[in-house]
Amino acid sequence: xxxxxxxxxxxxxxxxxxxxxxxxxxxxxxxxxxxxxxxxxxxxxxxxxxxxxxxxxxxxxxxxxxxxxxxxxxxxxxxxxxxxxxxxxxxxxxxxxxxxxxxxxxxxxxxxxxxxxxxxxxxxxxxxxxxxxxxxxxxxxxxxxxxxxxxxxxxxxxxxxxxxxxxxxxxxxxxxxxxxxxxxxxxxxxxxxxxxxxxxxxxxxxxxxxxxxxxxxxxxxxxxxxxxxxxxxxxxxxxxxxxxxxxxxxxxxxxxxxxxxxxxxxxxxxxxxxxxxxxxxxxxxxxxxxxxxxxxxxxxxxxxxxxxxxxxxxxxxxxxxxxxxxxxxxxxxxxxxxxxxxxxxxxxxxxxxxxxxxxxxxxxxxxxxxxxxxxxxxxxxxxxxxxxxxxxxxxxxx
Numbered sequence: 001x002x003x004x005x006x007x008x009x010x011x012x013x014x015x016x017x018x019x020x021x022x023x024x025x026x027x028x029x030x031x032x033x034x035x036x037x038x039x040x041x042x043x044x045x046x047x048x049x050x051x052x053x054x055x056x057x058x059x060x061x062x063x064x065x066x067x068x069x070x071x072x073x074x075x076x077x078x079x080x081x082x083x084x085x086x087x088x089x090x091x092x093x094x095x096x097x098x099x100x101x102x103x104x105x106x107x108x109x110x111x112x113x114x115x116x117x118x119x120x121x122x123x124x125x126x127x128x129x130x131x132x133x134x135x136x137x138x139x140x141x142x143x144x145x146x147x148x149x150x151x152x153x154x155x156x157x158x159x160x161x162x163x164x165x166x167x168x169x170x171x172x173x174x175x176x177x178x179x180x181x182x183x184x185x186x187x188x189x190x191x192x193x194x195x196x197x198x199x200x201x202x203x204x205x206x207x208x209x210x211x212x213x214x215x216x217x218x219x220x221x222x223x224x225x226x227x228x229x230x231x232x233x234x235x236x237x238x239x240x241x242x243x244x245x246x247x248x249x250x251x252x253x254x255x256x257x258x259x260x261x262x263x264x265x266x267x268x269x270x271x272x273x274x275x276x277x278x279x280x281x282x283x284x285x286x287x288x289x290x291x292x293x294x295x296x297x298x299x300x301x302x303x304x305x306x307x308x309x310x311x312x313x314x315x316x317x318x319x320x321x322x323x324x325x326x327x328x329x330x331x332x333x334x335x336x337x338x339x340x341x342x343x344x345x346x347x348x349x350x351x352x353x354x355x356x357x358x359x360x361x362x363x364x365x366x367x368x369x370x371x372x373x374x375x376x377x378x379x380x381x382x383x384x385x386x387x388x389x390x391x392x393x394x395x396x397x398x
Contacts, residue, residue, distance in 0.1 A: 007136045011129060012357035019342055025349040032386040035353040037178065037329070037375045041249040041303055044296040050286035057281035064278045065269055066097035073291040074257050078242075081210075082225045088233065089224075093262045096269055097279045097287070100254040101208055101241040102130055105172075108239060108258065109134035111271040112202050113169050120164055123172040124155045126179055126359035126368040128206065131172045140169065144360050146367040153182035157195060165199040176209040176220055179358055179373040180331045181324020183213075189226030196237045202264060205240045208256070211247040211297050212304055213326035220326050224260070235260045246328075248290045249300050255279065255287045304328050307376040307383045314387040318394045330374040331355070337370050347396065348389035 010018075016035060025031075065071070071091035078089050089095065098104035105128070113119050113135075121135035125144035135142040143164055145155035155173070173192060175184035189205075196203050205223035213219055227235045243256035258265065272278075279287075290296075308323050311330070315321050321332035334340040337354035344350050352372045359368025376383050 002137070004137050004139065008133055009129070012353060015357050016341070016351075016353060019338060019354070020345055020351075023342060023346050025345065026347055027349060029349050031349050031351065032378055032382050032389070033351045034375045034378060034383075034386055035351045035373075036377070037246075038251050038377055039246055039249040039300075039328075040377050040379070041300055043250045043253075044248060044290065044293070046293070047248065047250060047253070047286045047290050050289050051282050054282040054285040057285070060281065062278040062281045062284065064273045066279055067281070067284055068092070070097055070284045070288050070291075071095040073288045074242075074259065077291045078224065078259060081219070082222045084224060084228060088228065089259065090262070094235070094265055095257055095259045096265055096272070097284060098241075098256050098258055098272075099277055099279055100245065100251075101206065101243045101256040101258075103277060104241060104256065104258050105130045105204065105206060106134040106137075107272065107275060107277070108204055108264075108268060109138045109140070109170055111268050112264070113138040113140050115139045118167050119169045120167040121170045121172065122155075122160065122164070122168050124174055124177065125362065126355060127172070128174065128178050129358070132360075135170075141167070142360075143168070144362050146362055146364050147177065147180060147182065148367050153177065153180045154184060154188065157192060162199075165195060165201075168199060168201040171196065171201055171203050172206065173203060173223070174206040175222075176207075176213070176324070176326030178206075178209065178327060179329050179355070179368075181209075181327035181329050183220045183325040186221050186226050186229060189221065189223055190230055193226060193230055193232070193237070202237050202239060202261075205238070207240050208243045208246055209327040210242065212301060212328050214305055214308060214323060216301075234262065236263075237261060239264055244287060244290050247297055247300070250290070253283060253286065255283050255290070303380060304376060306380050310380055310384045311376065311387040314384070314391055318391050328376045330376065331371055332374065333371050335370060337368075337372055340372060344390065344393050348393050350386050350389050350393075 074095050075089040075091040119140035120143050121140045122143045123131040132142045147153045227238045239260040245251040319332045341354050352374050355368035355371030
């Protein structure tokens with residue numbers, strides 16, 4: 001077996017299962033699960049109907065590159081959403097459909113990292129654990145940049161030494177961030193691009209939460225916008241990842257895309273032809289409709305806005321918590337994240353995730369310790385009830 005497999009850490013939800021093993025809720029009430037970032041809004045009816053209408057296409061092998069109409073719909077969405085010039089995105093060479101961005105984030109690192117020399121992959125901390133696993137299995141060293149209130153919950157790129165930047169082959173950015181919901185500014189992204197030029201690395205920008213934001217007039221910016229603002233009309237060193245899972249509330253569809261620098265996308269397509277990960281054609285047909293429609297996304301976003309409006313007034317008098325700039329997470333601080341999670345489950349039958357399960361301890365400490373990630377993915381009423389239960393639990397400890 002690959003010895004690097006022994007270096008992989010248990011996944012956060014495996015750790016959560018161990019933490020709660022044997023714990024019996026003391027109250028007979030319905031479980032409200034807010035531990036996983038799995039959207040639970042109803043899938044758009046036109047998406048599910050498109051799947052049914054195109055089941056006959058299961059009789060043909062799909063192309064790894066996907067059908068051109070899907071790539072065109074993705075290019076058009078990127079152009080509209082991020083205010084790009086017409087024809088800035090070449091659907092023939094700059095876009096690849098993927099089976100959810102989780103597998104694509106992992107696969108890209110395997111394709112990009114040059115194992116013939118010492119390699120580092122730099123990432124935020126806390127982080128989506130795929131970043132770390134991808135680095136380890138590509139033979140690279142994960143480098144963790146703590147995101148705390150002192151850094152505005154963004155990685156402090158200027159804290160990285162030239163020695164690390166010289167070894168860096170991939171920089172993972174996540175905006176809006178998981179789990180904290182911080183959004184990177186255009187200036188921040190442009191600074192990252194300057195570093196990529198200076199030290200010759202690829203920026204992999206995970207933008208899967210870009211459509212879940214609280215203020216309609218302030219959609220998060222993206223890496224492709226920043227690249228164009230610096231004169232990169234070919235998006236040099238840039239790769240962005242987007243998904244329908246959060247945007248359209250269809251996590252089971254496993255549909256997303258990778259877009260950016262043709263000099264990365266072209267060899268990545270070659271890698272993927274061997275990887276065996278072509279998107280089924282019925283999924284492609286349904287995805288075309290989803291990328292072309294914004295009405296369901298606006299409604300999806302409105303529901304999340306309602307949840308924050310319902311939950312925060314209940315929780316803020318009881319704990320240190322604030323609304324994120326974007327995403328559907330809360331990141332409150334507590335005295336002991338594991339104890340809080342275990343006792344909340346036992347006493348109120350509400351499940352959340354300890355923040356330390358999403359982070360690593362560094363010389364500067366563990367930025368996830370004694371925080372919780374609360375995913376507002378249940379219905380508005382369930383989220384409100386969960387907040388009431390959390391408040392009741394906190395009051396019982398006083």
